[in-house]
Amino acid sequence: MPELRTFAVCRQISTLSTINLNKTINSFIANGNLKEARKLFDQSPHLRNVVSWNSIIAGYFRYSCIQQAEYLFDEMPHRDVVSWNTMLSGYRNANNPEKVYNCFLHMNRYGGRPNELTFAVAISSFLHKDFKHLVPQLHGLVLSLGISLNVFVGSALMRVYIDLNDYKGLARVFDEILVKDVTPWNVLILGYMKFGCTSEAQRAFDMMPMRNTFTWSTLINGYIENNKLNEARSLFDKMSEKDVVSWTAMIRGYVQYGNFMEALKLFKVMLSSGARPNHFTFSTVLDACAGNSAVLVGNQVHACILKSGFPLDVVLLTSLVDMYAKCGDIDIAFCIFESIPERNLVAWNSIIGGYARHGLPERAMQEFERMVKSGIRPDEITFINLVYACGHGGLVEEGERIFNSMVTDYSLKAEMEHYACMVDLYGKAGQLEKAERLIEGMPFKPDVVVWGALLGACGLHSCLELGEIAANGIYTLENDHPAVYSVLSKIYGDKGVCSDITGLEKLMKNWRARKQKAGSWI
DNA sequence: ATAGGGTTAG
Numbered sequence: 259m260p261e262l263r264t265f266a267v268c269r270q271i272s273t274l275s276t277i278n279l280n281k282t283i284n285s286f287i288a289n290g291n292l293k294e295a296r297k298l299f300d301q302s303p304h305l306r307n308v309v310s311w312n313s314i315i316a317g318y319f320r321y322s323c324i325q326q327a328e329y330l331f332d333e334m335p336h337r338d339v340v341s342w343n344t345m346l347s348g349y350r351n352a353n354n355p356e357k358v359y360n361c362f363l364h365m366n367r368y369g370g371r372p373n374e375l376t377f378a379v380a381i382s383s384f385l386h387k388d389f390k391h392l393v394p395q396l397h398g399l400v401l402s403l404g405i406s407l408n409v410f411v412g413s414a415l416m417r418v419y420i421d422l423n424d425y426k427g428l429a430r431v432f433d434e435i436l437v438k439d440v441t442p443w444n445v446l447i448l449g450y451m452k453f454g455c456t457s458e459a460q461r462a463f464d465m466m467p468m469r470n471t472f473t474w475s476t477l478i479n480g481y482i483e484n485n486k487l488n489e490a491r492s493l494f495d496k497m498s499e500k501d502v503v504s505w506t507a508m509i510r511g512y513v514q515y516g517n518f519m520e521a522l523k524l525f526k527v528m529l530s531s532g533a534r535p536n537h538f539t540f541s542t543v544l545d546a547c548a549g550n551s552a553v554l555v556g557n558q559v560h561a562c563i564l565k566s567g568f569p570l571d572v573v574l575l576t577s578l579v580d581m582y583a584k585c586g587d588i589d590i591a592f593c594i595f596e597s598i599p600e601r602n603l604v605a606w607n608s609i610i611g612g613y614a615r616h617g618l619p620e621r622a623m624q625e626f627e628r629m630v631k632s633g634i635r636p637d638e639i640t641f642i643n644l645v646y647a648c649g650h651g652g653l654v655e656e657g658e659r660i661f662n663s664m665v666t667d668y669s670l671k672a673e674m675e676h677y678a679c680m681v682d683l684y685g686k687a688g689q690l691e692k693a694e695r696l697i698e699g700m701p702f703k704p705d706v707v708v709w710g711a712l713l714g715a716c717g718l719h720s721c722l723e724l725g726e727i728a729a730n731g732i733y734t735l736e737n738d739h740p741a742v743y744s745v746l747s748k749i750y751g752d753k754g755v756c757s758d759i760t761g762l763e764k765l766m767k768n769w770r771a772r773k774q775k776a777g778s779w780i
Numbered sequence: 781a782t783a784g785g786g787t788t789a790g
Contacts, residue, residue: 283781284781308781310781311781312781312782313781315781316782339782340781340782341781343782343783344781346782347783348782373782374783375782375783376783378783379782381784382783382784408783409784410783410784411784412784413784413785414784416784417784441784447786448785448786470785470786471786472786476785476786479787501786501787503787504786506787507786507787508787510787510788537788539787542787542788542789544788544789545789572789574788576788576789576790577789577790578789579789580790605789605790607790637790639790642790
């Protein structure tokens with residue numbers, strides 16, 4: 259039967275060539291040469307198989323040519339699970355959970371049976387999205403389809419349960435994973451820390467069979483989140499192989515607690531230890547410089563960034579803008595801001611905030627208008643900055659106009675901070691009655707900042723009656739706020755009231771007594 | 781050819 263043998267040989271040859279074809283396509287894609295890959299693909303209709311199709315589709319996704327990927331997927335004569343998974347993964351990486359969802363539904367209806375990978379991709383793409391609420395159903399589907407809960411599916415599920423604040427779900431999935439590697443353990447620690455269970459996290463850390471750098475930095479970061487900086491630091495010191503992430507996390511910890519000097523010190527230690535900072539580290543350190551008004555160190559860090567050759571992305575440039583603005587050099591801040599190619603909301607807020615802090619409301623407003631014109635929608639923080647700017651410039655009517663515009667033109671809700679800025683604005687301008695009326699009309703109970711703004715204004719204008727109300731307001735929230743005492747004594751002195759036993763004085767006496775009590779406790 | 785954890789800006 260010569261024909262049959264010939265056929266078999268031909269088949270073999272063509273299979274071999276298909277393998278070669280796919281290898282060549284993949285190497286083109288790896289080198290970023292999508293056009294060549296596609297050309298080869300188009301020229302070999304008789305050799306290509308489903309793997310060739312999948313490769314090209316994955317390649318399109320890798321270089322963000324989503325439409326081309328979709329087009330090719332629609333043209334496919336035959337799709338396998340990998341084809342579907344590639345689409346899901348592409349949509350996931352494009353941060354498009356909606357398309358993941360539709361594709362997943364489509365697959366279950368018309369395509370093949372999903373596998374572990376399908377679920378790992380789908381579940382992880384719903385993390386931190388509204389779609390996360392569908393994940394418990396996906397979990398059920400995994401179980402009912404008899405798909406094994408491997409480490410990938412399991413870890414992704416655990417992440418989402420943390421996101422859903424579902425402690426039980428987290429623990430259940432961890433138990434359901436039959437063969438665990440280090441990742442589910444790490445996620446368990448992450449979850450415990452998110453739920454504030456530091457001792458459980460520590461226990462998991464102690465009993466887990468293996469650890470990696472992820473484990474250590476998850477624990478360190480968890481302690482920082484849970485106000486246990488000392489524990490974080492002693493763990494960090496115990497770490498034998500510190501990597502960029504753990505260094506950055508620890509530095510960030512100090513910044514978070516306002517200990518900027520220690521943050522900068524640690525950064526120096528990091529550099530001398532030979533560890534290489536990345537853009538995460540640089541943003542964090544710039545934040546420390548900004549908090550410390552350390553423009554000289556900030557300059558050095560700036561130079562260090564330029565020398566390091568790291569690409570200056572929006573985040574890093576915004577950190578620089580913020581650092582220079584907070585260190586008093588608003589002109590350099592503006593120059594850097596202007597150099598940002600694609601300014602986003604945070605970048606705009608940062609420069610507007612800079613002008614606000616420098617008491618230049620006109621400049622702040624100019625940038626705001628430029629921002630709106632460029633198509634960026636302002637958010638709550640934009641308006642905090644703008645009202646704050648007006649407060650520093652004494653522009654009462656302008657501040658009112660902006661405050662109202664926020665609600666009517668941009669349908670944003672006025673939050674506590676906006677009210678605090680408005681109270682400050684009225685207070686600085688001496689319009690204390692307006693400030694008082696605003697507080698009364700607030701849809702929520704004033705916090706320390708609002709009362710503080712009022713109290714500060716009362717101190718400025720020596721208004722005893724209102725100052726008393728403000729002090730009382732603070733007192734009910736925080737009975738050992740040092741500012742209360744100093745501002746009240748100032749008003750008191752200004753008023754020349756010395757011997758009258760007023761409610762105010764009682765309050766102060768009371769407050770001092772309480773404070774001493776608290777002191778003797780230690 | 782497709783998969784899971786830790787660090788960044790207002």
